[in-house]
Amino acid sequence: MMKYFLTLFTLILLLQGCEGEEPITLPPNELSVFAQNLVNTHNRWRGEVGVENLEWDEELAEKASELLDIDACRIRDNIDDLGQIGLYAAMGVTGKDVVNTWASFGPAYNYEADSCELSPEACDPYKQIVWANSKKVGCANQICFDGTSNMWVCLYDPKGNIEGERPY
Numbered sequence: 477m478m479k480y481f482l483t484l485f486t487l488i489l490l491l492q493g494c495e496g497e498e499p500i501t502l503p504p505n506e507l508s509v510f511a512q513n514l515v516n517t518h519n520r521w522r523g524e525v526g527v528e529n530l531e532w533d534e535e536l537a538e539k540a541s542e543l544l545d546i547d548a549c550r551i552r553d554n555i556d557d558l559g560q561i562g563l564y565a566a567m568g569v570t571g572k573d574v575v576n577t578w579a580s581f582g583p584a585y586n587y588e589a590d591s592c593e594l595s596p597e598a599c600d601p602y603k604q605i606v607w608a609n610s611k612k613v614g615c616a617n618q619i620c621f622d623g624t625s626n627m628w629v630c631l632y633d634p635k636g637n638i639e640g641e642r643p644y
Contacts, residue, residue, distance in 0.1 A: 507532050510571060514615050514630070517575040518605055521582070527608040527644045536614025536631040544627050549620035551629050559610060559635030561601045563628045564620075571615065574628045579605050590642050600637050607636025608644040 507515065511532045519529040536558070543552045543560075551562040563574050578601035584592050585599040592599035604610070615630035636643060 511537070511615075514571040514575060515613060517572045517579075518613055521575070521579045521602075521605050525606050525644050527606055528611070530613045530632075531611060533612035533614045533633065536612055536633060537616055538614070540614050540629045540631045541616035541618070543629050543631075544616055544618040546618050546621055546627075549622065549625065549627065551627055554631060556631075557635060559604045559607065559632030559637065561604055561630050561632075565626045565628060567619070567624060567626055569626060569628075571617070571628070574617075575605065575630075578602060582606075587642065603643040604632055604636040606643050607632065609634050610636050 515530055515532045522529060539554065539556065539558070543554055543562075545552060549564075551564075554560050561578055563577065565574060565577075581592070581594065581599045581602040584594045585602055586593065610632040612633045613630055615628065617626055617628045619626050
């Protein structure tokens with residue numbers, strides 16, 4: 477019983493110590509580690525084909541977050557005119573891992589023929605990442621209700637994968 481009271485007392489002291497503290501905010505134009513890792517990984521792949529870097533867009537990240545349905549563990553399609561890539565992953569997978577997984581289809585993409593050796597849609601995530609006209613990206617992730625998997629989605633503006641056009 478004494479152990480319970482000591483734990484409760486310690487918790488109350490910790491909570492009182494936090495009272496009145498301002499939430500941590502990033503300085504203007506500073507990205508979170510989450511956003512910086514995602515945008516850096518995108519831009520590494522874009523750099524390989526000589527297209528301009530993407531910029532992180534917080535509004536796109538918020539829209540991406542709204543597409544994640546934690547109760548059903550599903551990614552909804554966006555209704556805006558934005559590019560979208562989604563992935564279900566195991567716990568512990570990072571944003572860098574997710575972008576690298578999407579980009580790993582790059583070797584299957586044949587630029588001259590504008591085709592994919594695997595299937596027509598298999599290279600779409602890679603093509604969206606390197607789509608030259610896309611300028612902004614925003615991503616979100618959420619742990620599914622079962623606690624064993626993670627949903628990831630990124631939105632791009634302007635969207636890529638336009639029929640009849642090459643990505644760069």
